[in-house]
Every structure is written in C-alpha cells, then in structure tokens.
Amino acid sequence: MAESKTEWRKSSASAQSGDCVEVAMAGQVRVRNSNFPGQEVVAVFPRAWIAFIEFVKDVDVDAYRPD
Incomplete structure (x- = not known):
C-alpha cells in the first residue's frame, strides 16, 4: 500500500x-x-498490536525508560 494513501x-x-x-x-x-x-515503517499483526496495547495499559512504562 502506498504511503500517500495510508x-x-x-x-x-x-x-x-x-x-x-x-x-x-x-x-x-x-x-x-x-x-x-518517510523512514522505515514497522508492521505487526493486529493480535500483536492488541497484546502490546494491553501491556502498556497494565505496566508502569516509566520503569522501562533508560536512565
């Protein structure tokens, strides 16, 4: 799919x-x-995206920030 139509x-x-x-x-x-x-795009399956979103909702993401 062309980026301009996405x-x-x-x-x-x-x-x-x-x-x-x-x-x-x-x-x-x-x-x-x-x-x-205009740079690289990461593509994942919808189930992986849903799992990621659920993880972010349930976890203190600040704990994963680099010092």
Missing part, C-alpha cells in the same frame, strides 16, 4: 512533546516515527 493516526497527547508514533491500519498494523514519516 491514513495515519497520531495520539492527541503528541502535541505536548512532539515525540510520537503514528499508527495506520492496512491489513497489518503499521507504526512509524511521526518526526521522520
């Missing part, structure tokens, strides 16, 4: 820091860095 969604919280990923549903879930939209 509908990317960005978190409403991204305006605060500008650091965000964008997500698109195109058969698979596609993820890209909103600061560099």
